[in-house]
Structures are given as structure tokens and as C-alpha cells.
Amino acid sequence: MADLLQLLVSGLSLGALYGLIALGFVIVFKATGILNFSHGAMLLLGAYVVTRLAHVNFLLAVLAGIAAAVALNLLVERVLVRSMAGRSALAITVMTIGLDVVLMTYARGEINTRVLPMGDPWGATMVSIGAVDIPLSRLVALVVSLVVVAAFFVWFKRSSWGVAFRAATERRDVAPLMGIRLNRLSVVAWVLAGVLAVIAGVFLATFPSSGVNVDLSHVALRAFPAAVIGGLDSTHGAIVGGLMIGTAEILAQGYQSHLEFLGGGFHEVLTYVLMVIVLWFKPAGLFGTQEVNRV
Amino acid sequence: MNDVSMSPDRPALALQLHDVDVTFGGVRALQSVSLDVHVGGIHAVIGPNGAGKTTFFNAVSGMVRISGGEVLLNGERIDGWAANRIAAAGMARTFQNLAVFSNLTVRQNLLLGRHVQTRAGWFSAGMALPSARREAARQIEHVERVAHLVDLGHLLDSGGGDLSYGDRKRVEIGRALCMEPSVLLLDEPVAGMNSTETSRMAKLMRTIRDEMDITVLLVEHDMGMVMRLADHVTVLDFGRVVASGPPAAVQEDPKVIEAYLGVKGASDLLAGH
Ligand SMILES: Nc1ncnc2c1ncn2[C@@H]1O[C@H](COP(=O)(O)OP(=O)(O)OP(=O)(O)O)[C@@H](O)[C@H]1O
Ligand SMILES: [Mg+2]
Numbered sequence: 001m002a003d004l005l006q007l008l009v010s011g012l013s014l015g016a017l018y019g020l021i022a023l024g025f026v027i028v029f030k031a032t033g034i035l036n037f038s039h040g041a042m043l044l045l046g047a048y049v050v051t052r053l054a055h056v057n058f059l060l061a062v063l064a065g066i067a068a069a070v071a072l073n074l075l076v077e078r079v080l081v082r083s084m085a086g087r088s089a090l091a092i093t094v095m096t097i098g099l100d101v102v103l104m105t106y107a108r109g110e111i112n113t114r115v116l117p118m119g120d121p122w123g124a125t126m127v128s129i130g131a132v133d134i135p136l137s138r139l140v141a142l143v144v145s146l147v148v149v150a151a152f153f154v155w156f157k158r159s160s161w162g163v164a165f166r167a168a169t170e171r172r173d174v175a176p177l178m179g180i181r182l183n184r185l186s187v188v189a190w191v192l193a194g195v196l197a198v199i200a201g202v203f204l205a206t207f208p209s210s211g212v213n214v215d216l217s218h219v220a221l222r223a224f225p226a227a228v229i230g231g232l233d234s235t236h237g238a239i240v241g242g243l244m245i246g247t248a249e250i251l252a253q254g255y256q257s258h259l260e261f262l263g264g265g266f267h268e269v270l271t272y273v274l275m276v277i278v279l280w281f282k283p284a285g286l287f288g289t290q291e292v293n294r295v
Numbered sequence: 296m297n298d299v300s301m302s303p304d305r306p307a308l309a310l311q312l313h314d315v316d317v318t319f320g321g322v323r324a325l326q327s328v329s330l331d332v333h334v335g336g337i338h339a340v341i342g343p344n345g346a347g348k349t350t351f352f353n354a355v356s357g358m359v360r361i362s363g364g365e366v367l368l369n370g371e372r373i374d375g376w377a378a379n380r381i382a383a384a385g386m387a388r389t390f391q392n393l394a395v396f397s398n399l400t401v402r403q404n405l406l407l408g409r410h411v412q413t414r415a416g417w418f419s420a421g422m423a424l425p426s427a428r429r430e431a432a433r434q435i436e437h438v439e440r441v442a443h444l445v446d447l448g449h450l451l452d453s454g455g456g457d458l459s460y461g462d463r464k465r466v467e468i469g470r471a472l473c474m475e476p477s478v479l480l481l482d483e484p485v486a487g488m489n490s491t492e493t494s495r496m497a498k499l500m501r502t503i504r505d506e507m508d509i510t511v512l513l514v515e516h517d518m519g520m521v522m523r524l525a526d527h528v529t530v531l532d533f534g535r536v537v538a539s540g541p542p543a544a545v546q547e548d549p550k551v552i553e554a555y556l557g558v559k560g561a562s563d564l565l566a567g568h
Contacts, residue, residue, distance in 0.1 A: 160406070160410065163399060163403050163406060163407060164407070164410070166396065166398055166399055166403075167396050167399065167407055169398075170396050170397065170398055170399075171394055171396065173358060174390070174394040174396075175407075176357075176377065176378035176379040176382065177356060177357075177358070177378050177379070177382050177387070177388060178379075178382060178407040178408055178410050178411065178470070178474070179379050179382045179383050179410040179411030179474070180379060180407070180410060181379050182379075289398055
């Protein structure tokens with residue numbers, strides 16, 4: 001029982017991080033119709049910047065990492081998205097794959113085969129809650145994610161932005177006639193995506209992970225199925241999808257010995273199995289309105 | 296009707312087109328269309344199917360680029376402007392093929408129309424600032440007033456996707472009115488409506504013209520309605536203006552009858568029977 005609780009807390013913590021990453025995917029998709037496949041590379045570069053500066057001051061390093069990713073995303077938004085205005089979202093989606101290759105080549109050059117410690121203040125500290133022992137870093141990750149997500153949804157619901165985003169998602173041609181500036185929505189979306197990615201990136205590389213290596217971008221890509229499961233155009237779907245995938249992944253890992261019959265490393269493909277099952281019954285994802293094949 | 300042409304600070308022309316061309320690939324959907332729309336009336340644009348009426352609306356509202364000519368809104372050139380800028384300058388429209396946001400409620404659809412009029416702006420609106428909250432309350436109040444005007448008061452919390460055809464048409468008009476435009480483009484507002492709904496809509500259009508100080512451009516196939524409502528009628532055929540003038544004169548114009556020839560009972564249609 002304690003095992004299960006422990007796994008659940010870890011799973012939710014990881015899932016909340018996947019949720020943050022998926023939320024970034026979804027906001028950019030809602031605002032622009034683009035699937036941003038360079039998202040994982042941005043996350044990695046932001047986290048890398050944090051590791052370089054963490055010895056000075058961890059909080060400042062995180063802010064610098066966020067600033068770096070946001071600046072990069074703004075550059076991408078301006079150069080790739082704006083200058084391609086009028087082209088199909090699919091064309092730009094393909095270009096983000098190219099961008100990912102470029103960014104990952106740079107990251108590989110910088111990081112190489114090293115594992116750079118995050119330099120966070122929590123280290124490997126464990127805390128006991130009742131019978132459950134859990135790394136402090138997982139608890140902090142969970143709390144920070146929840147606060148960030150809550151802040152996002154308050155802003156999204158209370159301000160007119162949420163309505164504008166939904167309108168732009170449904171009819172990009174009609175929304176501007178209500179005075180909605182698609183360019184502004186796009187800028188805000190890319191900025192938010194950068195912020196969310198780096199926050200997630202930092203916690204993906206804290207204990208029990210040993211730090212930032214180039215594979216961090218692959219971990220981030222596991223959040224893509226989370227967005228698909230929740231529905232590519234659904235903000236709360238991203239969070240639900242993230243929590244589902246994170247929890248499933250950790251549980252499968254924890255009970256690996258019972259799942260041997262499915263083959264070793266089952267937890268790695270579980271995400272995709274879940275995605276296929278959900279899409280089978282709900283082609284637009286759990287809360288989405290647009291089917292993936294219409295992208 | 297207000298005698299707006301007397302006020303010195305407003306140009307007497309709400310909308311002007313000079314030699315406007317629109318082409319789609321090889322199709323010349325509009326060919327040197329020139330038109331003056333006077334402030335404060337109902338100006339009808341009629342013509343057979345495919346004449347270019349919707350394209351005309353798309354061109355002036357910024358949804359389609361014109362390939363030649365000029366468009367002026369209240370004396371200011373707006374061709375080439377982005378659609379959101381034209382909206383902010385005072386133009387609103389409805390769509391022949393409905394464009395109600397189905398994933399928003401009626402209230403939210405109407406609130407979208409308030410965007411161009413929201414002074415607190417996008418950023419502060421999300422904060423709990425008292426000024427932003429007052430602003431939000433004002434917007435909601437405005438939306439509710441408009442909703443009652445267009446008979447949607449009881450449907451404010453319904454989803455845009457759950458509405459009947461006629462209700463959707465009313466949401467579009469309500470949303471456009473929320474923008475407090477100076478020029479309102481209505482693309483076939485009574486198509487698919489029953490006779491009760493149609494006469495209510497006609498009444499609403501008169502209210503819009505007479506009490507709200509809005510110049511209305513109306514595309515409509517219901518000729519009876521056009522002849523009764525419009526102060527001025529322009530006839531398009533194959534992307535060209537073939538006639539323009541008071542309804543009675545246009546009705547008798549041989550070029551207009553010719554444009555409608557091939558349409559069974561063209562003269563009956565034009566007479567509005
Ligand atoms: N986006 C577009 N791409 C290509 N051709 C178009 C486009 N929009 C309109 N057209 C063409 O332009 C011409 C005018 O069409 P438009 O929709 O303006 O006619 P209309 O007068 O509104 O007709 P209706 O009474 O049927 O609504 C038609 O030949 C149409 O096929
Ligand atoms: Mg039309």
C-alpha cells in the first residue's frame with residue numbers, strides 16, 4: 001500500500017510536468033495551428049542554461065533559463081511563423097522539425113555525453129509523510145506545477161484571452177473580424193510555451209534524475225502524446241493527459257516485475273499504447289474538438 | 296432618420312469603393328466596382344448567385360485582398376489593412392455561411408464583439424484590478440442589452456453549437472452590434488428564416504438604422520424585403536455594377552431585368568412578389 005502511494009505521488013508529480021509541457025504544445029497549437037516539434041529542444045536548452053548558472057544562484061539561474069527559452073521562442077515566432085504568414089500550418093510544423101534538428105545539433109555539441117547536475121537546493125533529500133518516503137524534489141515539482149497551472153487557468157478564464165484563444169482556434173479567418181489580433185495571440189502563446197517548458201525541464205532533471213543530458217528532449221517528447229490524449233486544442237486536456245501518462249509510466253515502472261510478460265521496457269511504450277487506445281474511442285482526444293488528422 | 300449629413304465632423308460617405316478588382320486565380324469576382332454608400336441608410340446589394348456580393352463584403356472587411364482600386368471607410372483608406380484593424384475602425388459584418396463560435400456560449404460570442412470596445416485592454420482585464428472589474432461589468436451589461444434587442448436574452452448561456460439556424464443568425468448580428476460599428480454588413484440575414492422571424496429581422500434592421508446611427512449594407516435575395524427596406528440599391532452581375540439607385544428606379548432598369556433573365560419570373564422576383 002505504501003508502495004502504491006509512493007508510486008502515485010511520484011507519478012502525479014511527473015505527470016504534472018508532462019502536463020506543463022503539453023500545455024505549451026496546446027497553447028501554440030490553439031493560437032497558430034502549428035505543432036511545435038522544437039518544444040523539446042527549447043526545454044533542453046533552457047534547462048542547460050540553468051545548469052550553467054546554478055552555482056551563482058539557483059533561482060536566478062532558473063529565471064535566466066526561462067529568459068533564454070522565451071527569447072529563442074520569440075525569435076522563432078518572428079522569423080519562422082511571421083515571415084511564413086499565409087503558408088499552411090503544416091508547412092511550418094515541418095519546419096519546426098528542422099529547427100529541432102538544428103537546436104539538438106547545437107545542444108549535442110555543448111553537452112556531449114555529459115550529465116550536468118541541476119544544482120538545485122533540494123538535492124536527494126527525502127521526506128516521510130506517514131509511511132510514504134518521497135524525494136523532496138518530487139514534492140516541490142508537484143506543488144510548483146500545480147501553482148503554475150492554477151495561475152494559468154485563472155488568467156485564462158478571468159481575462160478575455162481564453163475566449164479569444166478559443167475563437168481563434170475555431171475560426172482563424174473570422175476571429176480577426178472581432179478585433180482579435182492573431183499576431184498577439186501567437187506571441188503570447190510562444191512566450192508561455194517557453195516559460196512552461198523550462199519550469200518542467202528543471203524538475204525533470206532534478207532527483208531522482210541525475211541531471212541534464214541530451215536525452216532530456218526525448219523525455220519532453222513524451223508529453224506530446226499527453227497533448228494528443230487530452231485533445232490538441234484543449235488546455236485542461238493537456239493537464240489531464242499529462243497526469244494520466246505520468247502516473248501510468250511510473251506505475252508500470254514500479255510494477256515492472258509483474259509486467260514482464262509484456263516485455264522489458266514496457267513503461268516506455270505504454271504512453272503510445274494509451275494514446276492509441278484513447279484515439280480509437282475519441283479521435284479528437286478526451287476533450288478536444290479537432291481530430292489529429294485534420295491538422 | 297437622423298440627418299447625419301448635416302453634422303460637419305462626419306463625412307457624408309460611410310463607404311466608398313473606387314474601381315475595386317478581386318480575382319481568384321482566373322475568376323474575376325469583382326471588376327472595377329465603384330460605389331458610394333451614404334451615411335445613415337440601408338444600402339442593399341443584390342444580384343444573381345455568384346454575382347460577387349459576398350466577395351464584395353469579403354473585400355471591404357479585409358478577408359480578401361483586392362488586386363486593384365481603393366476602399367475608404369468614413370473617408371479613410373482601408374484596403375490592405377488587416378481585418379482586425381478594419382474592425383477596430385468601425386466595420387462589422389455577419390456571414391452568409393454562419394460563423395458563430397460553436398465552442399463558446401452566446402454570451403461569450405457577444406463578448407468577443409466587445410473586444411474592439413474594451414478600453415482596459417487585454418492585460419489588465421485578467422487582473423483583479425477594480426477598474427478592470429468595473430470594465431468587465433460594463434461589458435457584460437452591454438452584452439445583455441444587445442442580447443435582448445436581438446431576442447437572445449433567454450439563450451445567453453447556451454452553447455453556440457446548440458442553437459437553431461435563426462438563433463445563430465441573431466447571434467451574429469448581436470455580436471456585430473456589440474462592436475458598435477459605424478458600418479454594418481449583413482450577408483443574407485433572413486435566408487432560411489420563417490416569415491415571423493423575417494419580419495422581426497426587418498424591424499430590427501430599421502431600429503439599427505434609425506436609432507443606432509449605423510449604416511447598413513444588406514445582401515439579400517428576398518426582393519420584397521429589399522424593396523421595402525432599402526434606401527438605395529446596387530445591382531451586381533458577373534462582378535460588375537449594372538445599376539445603382541433608389542429601389543423603384545432600379546426595379547425598372549432594363550439592365551437589371553436582363554441580369555435576372557434566366558431566373559424564372561424575373562420581373563415578378565424584382566417586383567417583390
Ligand atoms: N475564395 C474563393 N476562391 C475562389 N473563387 C471564389 C472565392 N470566393 C468566391 N469565389 C468565386 O467568385 C464568384 C463570386 O462569388 P460570391 O460568393 O461573391 O457570389 P455571391 O454573389 O455572394 O453569390 P450567392 O448569392 O450565391 O451568395 C463566384 O464565381 C465564386 O465561385
Ligand atoms: Mg454570397
